[in-house]
Amino acid sequence: MIDEQLVQLLTPEGERVAHAQYVSTLSGEEVFAMYRDMVITRRICNEGTSMQRQGQLALWAPVQGQEAAQIGAGRALGPQDFVFPTYREHGIAWCRGIPPRDWFRVFRAVSTGGWDPQKYRYSVPTVVLGNQALHAVGYAMGVQRDGSEEAVMACFGDGASSQGDVLESFVWAASFNAPVVFFCQNNQWGISSPSSLQSKIPLYHRAQGFGFPGIRVDGNDVLAVYEVTKRALENARVGGGPTMVEAFTYRMGAHTTSDDPTRYRVDAEVEVWKHRDPVERVKALLAREYRVKNVTFDEVAAEADALALELRDDVLAMGRPDPMTMFDNAYAAPHPLVDEGRSEMIALGVSGGPH
């Protein structure tokens, strides 16, 4: 399955490999920082699955297996760039500095958003997959009109790559030379549909047909994802137009906590990908090349545990929202039907606060 064109800078065993066009520019400290990001992302994600199993979340979308793709891309972004995510970009959200508790509001079913998208330059999660790719291109057209050196990232997966909106966004980005990077995490599965159902050619080949470069990167190699995405973003910022980055990775867990992957995929496949784990290979590199000691790795794990427990407390403290808040921000300007609903609820004596 892995393409010869795949950009890889770090093997699953944690050995550096040379690539003709890309070289890792990261210092030891930076690689360690990304390792920490990945460990924390995975730990928080697992806490999400646990909380859902305990009835504390309506749903959770695990990210395990995709940490390198998300941290590599997330750290490649500049503060001036803007991201249009799906609901599974927890690692990128982490890199944008959004407090983890805020990602959980939607999954706790207490909010339809959760953070200020303009403050973090990271949009609200899109559940109707594919829609966000057009928002990214439109935003990028605004960046062009402002004459600003910013790039925009559109996140989607192999499943949404079949959506008309994603393909239309390719047309638009190419026609207008929009400063956008299409960051496609091909995690091989769209719920139960294998990526071969979405595309008969490698996904990144599609870009060429639309008139811009596509590149496939080992999505479990944080060094490679970082370099490939960084170059694509830099190119977009200076007027070079769109790039599609296909991060070739694997969804180790279920699509969401409502899913049962044992019904549609075999253990042997999961085993293969276990050996390509994105976190372990960086750990091996850090231990061998930078002499990072076990005690340091243990410290990171302890920090991640502490963050997860703090998160758990924060999430459990999220009570039922005041029902009256459903009327807030339905419209920007006063609206008679919203006012009518609000008045009716007041007349019914609906009380706010936690239940």
Added chain:
Amino acid sequence: MATTTMTMAKALNEGLRRAMDKNKKVLLMGEDIGKLGGVFRITDGLQKDFGEDRVIDAPLAESAIVGTAVGLAIRGYRTVVEIQFDGFVYPAFDQIVSQVAKLHKRSDGVYTMGLVIRIPFQGGIGAIEHHSESPEAYFAQTAGLRVVSCSTPNDAYWMIQQAIEHDDPIIFCEPKSRYWEKGEVDLENSPRGLFDAVVRREGADVTLIGYGASVKTMLRAAETASGEGVSIEVVDARSIAPLDLDVMAASLEKTGRLVVVQEAPHTASVGSEIVAELSERCFYSLRAPGLRVSGYHVPYPPSRIEDEYRPSVDRILDAVDRVMGFES
């Protein structure tokens, strides 16, 4: 009062021009709207004057026209998108309902979805299929959207500017069969708010309510009825969502009889909503049940027979006779 005579098409063009002059963040986007000026020439000359960055000729994909306008709105632009014909809006339906209508809420009020989706709607121009539809109820049903329709050049001139300035997304329905009819436009003073209904003709016996192209048909019916001794009040709803029920109810309190006119089929329509709301508000003043004169519940017919589909003066007067008949 500086008034000038112009067509609705020209009034929309002038309104767009004025909005673009006032606010550099106002953009236009749609298929063939640049050099061609749009298939109805509503944007005629605007690309020449404002440039290709502000009057954007779009590739042929409606979901992308609306979806990129959403991204532009997030960036702080106000995009007026042109859907070439009513029947072509459905590829954009997902973006309109899932994103345009909901992103203000989903961002906890951070995003302003200040965009206008212009749709030439209703029939009457002898077009082929998918060019004469009335999709307004689909949008009226969706919380987060507002839907308006102009019926005169003066309203067209002012309502398009008010829609662009408004912070909520607006579905702007233009009665394409009235594009080339002339009327007086007051270039200095806006006649009324964007969501206000207006009484176009006063009467005592029956209230007719409609919008868009139906307004002129209702006025003709009222004229004919007056010759037969029936006094009809004509209300132009102007705003389809929300409805200005105060103006409508005030009229019905006076006449006690209601006929709603629309080109859309009447099941689950805007007309149904008007009848339901006014039945509740004016129950003790009603002298007859509210009736709807609508398109039939069939796909829009070949245009050689569209006059039998669209509410005509005769069909309106037939309904007027029926509500008057309840008295005797």
